[in-house]
Amino acid sequence: MNLPPVEDVTPPSLVLFDLDDTLFDDRYARLAALRDLRGAEPVLARRPLSALSREYGRLLDAGYPAVMSGDVPPEEARALRFERLAMYCGERISAARAAEWAARYRMSHEAHRRAVPGSRRLIERLGASARIGVVTNWVHAEQREKLRAIGLEGVVDFLVAPDTAHATKPDPRIFRHALREGRSRPERAVMVGDSLVYDVRGARACGIRPIWLNRWKEPAPPGENVDQLSSFVPTSRVLERIVGRR
Numbered sequence: 001m002n003l004p005p006v007e008d009v010t011p012p013s014l015v016l017f018d019l020d021d022t023l024f025d026d027r028y029a030r031l032a033a034l035r036d037l038r039g040a041e042p043v044l045a046r047r048p049l050s051a052l053s054r055e056y057g058r059l060l061d062a063g064y065p066a067v068m069s070g071d072v073p074p075e076e077a078r079a080l081r082f083e084r085l086a087m088y089c090g091e092r093i094s095a096a097r098a099a100e101w102a103a104r105y106r107m108s109h110e111a112h113r114r115a116v117p118g119s120r121r122l123i124e125r126l127g128a129s130a131r132i133g134v135v136t137n138w139v140h141a142e143q144r145e146k147l148r149a150i151g152l153e154g155v156v157d158f159l160v161a162p163d164t165a166h167a168t169k170p171d172p173r174i175f176r177h178a179l180r181e182g183r184s185r186p187e188r189a190v191m192v193g194d195s196l197v198y199d200v201r202g203a204r205a206c207g208i209r210p211i212w213l214n215r216w217k218e219p220a221p222p223g224e225n226v227d228q229l230s231s232f233v234p235t236s237r238v239l240e241r242i243v244g245r246r
Contacts, residue, residue: 011243014184015126016175016203018193019136019159022213023119024146030056032112033105041101046089055088056081067139068162074139078102115150116215118232123155125239131182134159135175135191137168137198158182169195170202179206190242192229200226211242 020026034052038044044052059081066072072080082105083098093101123132132155136143140161147153160178167173179189186207193199193213200210211227212220220226232238 010188012130012184012188012190012209014131014133014179014182014189015242016133016135016178016182016189016191016208017119017123017156018169018191018195018199018213019134019143019146020138021116021194021215022192022199023116023123023134023152024150025114025116027053028114029109029112033108036108037101037105040104043086043089043091043093052085052089056085059084064137068137068168074142075099075102078106110149113146113149115152116232118235118238120152120155121235122232122238123152125235126242127155127157129243131157131184133157133178133182135169135178135193135199136161138162140164169198170205172202172206175203175206175208179208192242196221196224196226200224 017023031049031053034044034056035049038049038052047055063072063077063081067074067077079095079099079102082101083093083095086093086098086101126132134143134147134156136159138161140159140163143161144153144159147156147159158181160174160181162168162174165174165177167177169175175191179186182189187209189208190211191199191203191208192211193203194215196212200212203210211229214220214228214230217230220228227241229238229241
């Protein structure tokens with residue numbers, strides 16, 4: 001955990017979190033679901049699991065604008081990803097087969113849902129003195145269900161998503177929406193997330209203090225000066241980083 005000495009910081013009245021790979025361990029669930037599907041489908045076994053996961057992530061990002069605009073329902077987009085994932089492995093499959101793969105993947109993904117270690121304890125401690133919000137770039141209903149599945153719905157005060165805020169990270173409008181929901185000024189808010197572009201730079205552009213959750217210990221780009229965490233444990237040290245005191 002990268003924890004430089006804590007300077008005097010006004011304790012936040014609002015702490016915002018990203019969801020996927022910040023509070024919800026999406027990488028774990030994705031790998032588990034792809035591993036299950038790959039074990040049953042020889043086509044997918046032509047590629048290493050790590051390569052499948054990277055390609056799936058790329059396809060997810062590529063299809064994101066159409067889902068957020070409402071042009072393509074999430075279920076249809078998911079099936080299309082598997083059509084293209086099969087092509088990546090060298091084979092064309094029917095739309096019906098792709099939809100079947102998508103349904104099996106989703107079932108397995110849901111079975112492997114878990115919170116990022118330490119996240120619930122951290123939120124409970126933070127919630128004693130600050131409001132807690134989640135700012136996500138995915139569909140509100142699906143993200144609400146993830147929070148419920150990993151036991152965090154009851155400890156989060158509100159969830160902001162593109163289909164309710166009419167903006168996506170890093171657009172400052174979604175962060176301003178979260179500030180209104182949290183009844184906080186930017187200088188009294190903190191944003192914790194795993195994306196330098198969407199979470200860190202988006203929050204900073206709105207005047208919110210960002211903290212990068214760098215669980216995979218990736219090198220920061222040259223000139224990028226941001227507080228970092230590599231884990232949410234131990235809770236006391238993470239609290240010190242976020243609120244400026246134990």
